[in-house]
Amino acid sequence: MSYLSDVAALARKDLRLELRARDTLPAMLLFVISTLVVFHFTLPQGGSRLAAFGLLWVALVFTALLGLTRAFAAEREGEVLDGLVLAPSDRSAIWLGKAIAMLVFLVAAEAVALPAFALFFDPGIDGRTLLGVALADLGICTVGTLLAGMAAASRARELLLPLLFLPLAIPIVIGGVGTSVAGGGRYVELLVLYDAIFAIICWASFEYVVTE
Amino acid sequence: MVAAVAMIAFFAPEDADQGLSQKIFYFHVPIALTAYACFGWGAWKALLHLWKRRPGADLESYVAVHQGVIFGALTLVTGSIWAKISWGVWWAWSSNQLVLFLVLFLFYAAYFMLRFSVEPGPRRANLSAVYALFGVALIPVSFLAIRLANDFIHPTVFTSHGPQMSGRMFATFCVSWAAMLLLVGTLYHVELAGKRLDSRLRELRELLA
Numbered sequence: 001m002s003y004l005s006d007v008a009a010l011a012r013k014d015l016r017l018e019l020r021a022r023d024t025l026p027a028m029l030l031f032v033i034s035t036l037v038v039f040h041f042t043l044p045q046g047g048s049r050l051a052a053f054g055l056l057w058v059a060l061v062f063t064a065l066l067g068l069t070r071a072f073a074a075e076r077e078g079e080v081l082d083g084l085v086l087a088p089s090d091r092s093a094i095w096l097g098k099a100i101a102m103l104v105f106l107v108a109a110e111a112v113a114l115p116a117f118a119l120f121f122d123p124g125i126d127g128r129t130l131l132g133v134a135l136a137d138l139g140i141c142t143v144g145t146l147l148a149g150m151a152a153a154s155r156a157r158e159l160l161l162p163l164l165f166l167p168l169a170i171p172i173v174i175g176g177v178g179t180s181v182a183g184g185g186r187y188v189e190l191l192v193l194y195d196a197i198f199a200i201i202c203w204a205s206f207e208y209v210v211t212e
Numbered sequence: 213m214v215a216a217v218a219m220i221a222f223f224a225p226e227d228a229d230q231g232l233s234q235k236i237f238y239f240h241v242p243i244a245l246t247a248y249a250c251f252g253w254g255a256w257k258a259l260l261h262l263w264k265r266r267p268g269a270d271l272e273s274y275v276a277v278h279q280g281v282i283f284g285a286l287t288l289v290t291g292s293i294w295a296k297i298s299w300g301v302w303w304a305w306s307s308n309q310l311v312l313f314l315v316l317f318l319f320y321a322a323y324f325m326l327r328f329s330v331e332p333g334p335r336r337a338n339l340s341a342v343y344a345l346f347g348v349a350l351i352p353v354s355f356l357a358i359r360l361a362n363d364f365i366h367p368t369v370f371t372s373h374g375p376q377m378s379g380r381m382f383a384t385f386c387v388s389w390a391a392m393l394l395l396v397g398t399l400y401h402v403e404l405a406g407k408r409l410d411s412r413l414r415e416l417r418e419l420l421a
Binding site: 143146150151153154155156160163164166167168170171174175178186187190193194197198201205208209211212 | 262315316318319321322325326329330331333334335338339341342343345346349350353354356357358360361
């Protein structure tokens with residue numbers, strides 16, 4: 001039980017920091033709305049509903065990326081990551097707590113983005129799309145948090161994360177767009193498979209990302 | 213290597229559909245399979261580094277990935293030439309293997325970005341190893357994903373009923389693959405020797421300074 005309480009404490013710490021400083025979520029919200037407005041002008045009149053769904057996924061992935069670049073910013077600025085690593089708990093709890101906090105941010109951004117998308121493009125969002133978004137969120141947050149930890153250790157930092165993350169996000173995008181426009185169970189299966197495989201790898205390997 | 217080229221030129225029968233251009237198959241597919249072998253080998257070394265803490269495994273993993281990226285780029289080039297000749301376009305998104313190699317190429321290019329933006333040391337070895345492990349998980353997952361996302365224009369030569377080609381073609385293919393593996397093995401050892409020499413030289417220089 002102490003593992004779970006460690007995770008809960010770490011996630012609560014990130015959420016409370018965000019409530020007080022408000023430096024990630026408002027940026028994500030503003031970014032996703034402005035991206036959708038830009039997309040409205042890039043999509044020619046009479047552009048198909050399917051194309052709009054494709055753009056939704058672009059907006060979601062890049063919004064998540066924006067949040068993830070900030071994931072370890074507080075730790076880096078306060079130089080508390082070493083303290084967290086030395087704390088007497090499993091290191092993967094740091095990853096899981098952070099991933100949960102990122103998931104909350106992302107879901108909050110989407111709670112605004114999806115209605116806005118429905119309002120701007122009138123695409124007819126159904127339950128399948130919501131399921132796809134939820135599964136993709138899991139994958140984005142698990143993989144993205146680990147990669148953000150990696151990028152935080154490098155010199156290039158913010159520059160590096162998109163390069164590391166986007167090739168790994170391609171299966172998520174394919175699965176997500178597939179559930180929205182093709183609506184097949186196989187795309188949902190793909191997302192579930194992706195989430196499961198990468199969650200296990202991240203959980204097992206985060207320790208090596210923060211230690212020497 | 214010479215034997216493989218000779219067999220490709222004289223021994224293998226010409227393909228009924230595609231004629232001479234089909235011979236690039238004996239380069240393209242072995243190169244692609246060799247690149248997979250390199251990525252797999254790199255990930256195996258990465259696992260050894262993380263798990264057993266074997267000294268030198270990090271460097272071996274890096275060299276294997278490096279060779280894999282070179283062969284992956286060659287796969288993209290030969291695949292593109294083949295696509296131009298047999299389908300009339302330089303790039304076909306419907307070709308699953310080519311798209312997969314593009315994704316992998318981007319992924320492993322990011323591996324180098326990561327490696328060169330972290331100070332050398334145990335931290336860099338760990339980060340590279342974890343990322344290399346992500347790579348082998350990404351290969352099957354993206355393969356599935358890209359297959360789902362596309363129709364099937366690409367000829368599937370290997371099916372569950374065994375290879376769909378004649379005996380002489382298959383023999384040529386095997387020799388050619390073996391030649392590629394030998395080539396990559398040699399390159400791997402040469403580069404590894406060079407890198408080891410380099411690091412030893414650097415240690416010596418630090419001792420003397």
